[in-house]
Structures are given as structure tokens and as C-alpha cells.
Amino acid sequence: MLEDLFKMVTTRFNGDEKNEIKEFKCPRCQNGCGADELQKNMWVCPECGYHSRMNARDRIAITCDKGTFREYDKDMQTANPIDFPGYEEKIETMQEKTGLTEAVVTGECTIHGEPCIIGVMDSHFMMASMGSVVGEKITRAFERAAEKKLPLILFTASGGARMQEGLVSLMQMAKTSGAAARLSEAGVLYITVLTDPTTGGVTASFASLGDIIIAEPKVLVGFAGRRVIEGTIKQRLPEDFQSAEFLLENGFVDFICERKSIRRTIAHLIRLHRPPVKDNGAALADSSPADKSPAENKSKTSKEKTVSKENDENMGSNGNASNAGNANNASSANSAGKSDKSEGIFGAHKNKPGKGAGKNG
Numbered sequence: 369m370l371e372d373l374f375k376m377v378t379t380r381f382n383g384d385e386k387n388e389i390k391e392f393k394c395p396r397c398q399n400g401c402g403a404d405e406l407q408k409n410m411w412v413c414p415e416c417g418y419h420s421r422m423n424a425r426d427r428i429a430i431t432c433d434k435g436t437f438r439e440y441d442k443d444m445q446t447a448n449p450i451d452f453p454g455y456e457e458k459i460e461t462m463q464e465k466t467g468l469t470e471a472v473v474t475g476e477c478t479i480h481g482e483p484c485i486i487g488v489m490d491s492h493f494m495m496a497s498m499g500s501v502v503g504e505k506i507t508r509a510f511e512r513a514a515e516k517k518l519p520l521i522l523f524t525a526s527g528g529a530r531m532q533e534g535l536v537s538l539m540q541m542a543k544t545s546g547a548a549a550r551l552s553e554a555g556v557l558y559i560t561v562l563t564d565p566t567t568g569g570v571t572a573s574f575a576s577l578g579d580i581i582i583a584e585p586k587v588l589v590g591f592a593g594r595r596v597i598e599g600t601i602k603q604r605l606p607e608d609f610q611s612a613e614f615l616l617e618n619g620f621v622d623f624i625c626e627r628k629s630i631r632r633t634i635a636h637l638i639r640l641h642r643p644p645v646k647d648n649g650a651a652l653a654d655s656s657p658a659d660k661s662p663a664e665n666k667s668k669t670s671k672e673k674t675v676s677k678e679n680d681e682n683m684g685s686n687g688n689a690s691n692a693g694n695a696n697n698a699s700s701a702n703s704a705g706k707s708d709k710s711e712g713i714f715g716a717h718k719n720k721p722g723k724g725a726g727k728n729g
């Protein structure tokens with residue numbers, strides 16, 4: 369199954385691959401390996417397990433079920449709202465270099481048979497800084513997830529707000545956060561996967577608002593840079609400050625997950641959070657309908673009827689799909705070997721003080 373995935377990566381994105389390096393030298397352990405070997409290992413250093421940065425297309429290829437990804441808003445174009453000198457040229461250069469129109473790719477897919485909406489930020493495009501198009505695409509992903517009642521999975525990476533768009537880029541923080549709140553009110557699952565590096569305005573908005581926050585091992589996640597903070601507070605910061613592990617210890621992320629297990633973990637989480645259904649396929653009512661006035665109950669019921677109708681349709685395909693997913697699961701568990709197993713689906717799950725409280729506040 370994995371071989372198929374990798375074949376798809378190279379055949380689907382040949383155009384992107386041409387400019388890629390032939391040799392990879394690990395920035396952590398300094399060991400070298402061929403680009404092919406690195407790709408086979410999901411862009412993780414075979415020697416030390418360093419999770420190198422991936423482009424959005426490759427990430428989609430290793431995460432989504434083959435051939436299921438349908439992209440949203442592909443042709444949305446970046447404007448130059450504050451007439452920043454040379455911005456248009458910079459965007460054009462980045463588009464040629466990466467084959468992307470902007471720093472995030474969003475769309476719909478299935479993961480191990482589970483339908484969902486996915487967004488992947490690409491640090492190769494202006495360090496995935498958040499301008500108006502990135503903010504708009506992310507916001508639309510939230511809105512579509514709420515409308516279609518599909519879980520939203522965002523792989524974040526960013527240098528922060530895009531300074532070439534000034535205030536317009538900062539506004540994206542409020543816009544995306546508002547959209548995240550509405551998705552939460554709609555009761556739809558939202559998972560963020562923090563990848564290297566997730567910083568600045570993206571950390572300070574939608575990246576930190578996931579119902580479940582996953583991080584890849586040892587990735588950099590923070591708001592301001594280390595030197596800025598040390599200069600401000602006149603103190604030395606711990607060595608592992610702003611690493612995924614440090615954030616886990618301090619309750620900022622829920623668990624750390626190796627890249628090879630992320631696809632399976634996401635599918636598992638989606639299944640766990642699927643709305644409960646009765647045998648006849650109708651969605652279960654709220655546990656405490658007595659708390660509400662009859663009028664509220666009535667409107668809720670009619671609303672639920674439409675939801676359950678949708679669920680009926682979904683469940684037909686869902687049922688089959690999750691069977692297929694389970695089959696995939698079994699085979700991938702076999703091929704991935706015991707390291708997956710020992711790590712468990714929740715990886716290094718530690719105590720996380722105050723997470724739940726923070727979420728509601």
C-alpha cells in the first residue's frame with residue numbers, strides 16, 4: 369500500500385519534483401541519504417528520525433486515500449492590498465518554484481475511508497506566511513466543514529502573518545479564529561497537526577484552537593522567537609523551549625505523533641468522534657432534552673431530522689468505507705511493524721494540566 373502511495377507522489381507531482389534536491393543531508397545528524405530513500409521513509413531521516421519539512425502535495429499524497437483529494441479554491445489569486453513594492457513579483461516567483469498558487473492547499477478527501485476536509489500549509493511558499501488568501505482559504509475550509517458536518521484536519525506550518533500585506537494579514541487571525549469558533553458551535557471535530565515550523569500569527573490563531581492538537585516530534589512551535597523573548601524577559605530560556613516535547617509537558621499539545629502513524633491516528637480519531645447513530649441510522653438526540661423549552665426542542669428536532677437524513681446518506685458509504693479503512697488499517701499495521709504498536713495511537717501521551725479548561729475559556 370505504501371509503495372502505491374509513493375508511486376502516486378512521483379507520478380502526480382513530477383512537475384514539482386524536478387527542482388528537488390537529489391541528495392538529502394540531515395540538518396540534525398549530518399548523515400546523507402538519497403532523495404528516493406528519504407521519500408520512501410516519508411521525508412524522515414532514516415538515521416535519527418528527524419522529520420524534515422514536506423511540501424503540501426507530498427503531504428496530501430501520504431495522508432489522503434489515493435485519488436480522493438478534491439481541491440478547493442485552487443485559483444484564488446493574491447492581491448497586493450497595501451501596494452508593497454515587489455510583492456507581485458515575489459508571489460509569481462514562488463508560484464513557479466512550488467507549483468502552488470498560495471501557501472496553503474485545502475480540499476476534501478477520505479483518510480482510511482473517513483470523509484473529511486483537509487488543509488495543508490507549505491513552508492516552501494514564503495514560509496507559509498498568512499496573507500489574505502491563506503486566511504480566506506482556511507476560513508472557507510472551516511465554513512465548509514461546518515456546513516457539510518465533516519471533520520476538519522489542518523496541517524499547520526508558518527512563519528506567521530505576512531508582512532507584505534500589513535494589517536490585512538493580521539486581520540486573518542481574527543477571521544480564522546472566528547470561523548474556528550463557529551465550527552466548534554456546530555459540533556464538528558477540528559484537529560490540528562503542528563508541523564515544523566508553526567509560529568507567529570498562525571500559532572496565535574487557528575493552529576492552537578484544535579479540539580485535538582497533534583505535533584510531529586521535535587518540531588518548532590512558538591509565537592515570538594527565542595532571542596526576542598530572552599531579550600524582553602532578561603532570562604535564559606530552557607534548551608528545548610518551543611519544541612513539541614516542551615509544549616506537550618506544558619499542556620499545549622495533546623500528543624506527539626510520528627509521521628508514519630499520523631494517517632492512521634487521524635482516521636481513528638475521526639471514527640471515535642463520529643456522531644452516535646441508532647440502529648435505524650437516526651442521530652441520537654441530546655441527552656437532556658428536558659432542560660429545554662418545547663419550542664427549542666421542536667426546532668432542534670427538525671434540525672436533527674435534516675442532519676440524520678444527511679447521516680443516513682453518509683452512513684451508507686461510511687459503513688463500507690470504514691470497513692475498507694479497517695482492512696487498510698490491519699495491513700498497514702502489519703507492514704509498519706511493532707514500533708507503531710509500542711508507540712500506541714496516542715504516542716507519548718503525558719499529563720497536560722489545564723488543557724480542557726483553557727479550551728472553554
Ligand SMILES: [Zn+2]
Nearest residue numbers: 394397413416
Ligand atoms: Zn538525521
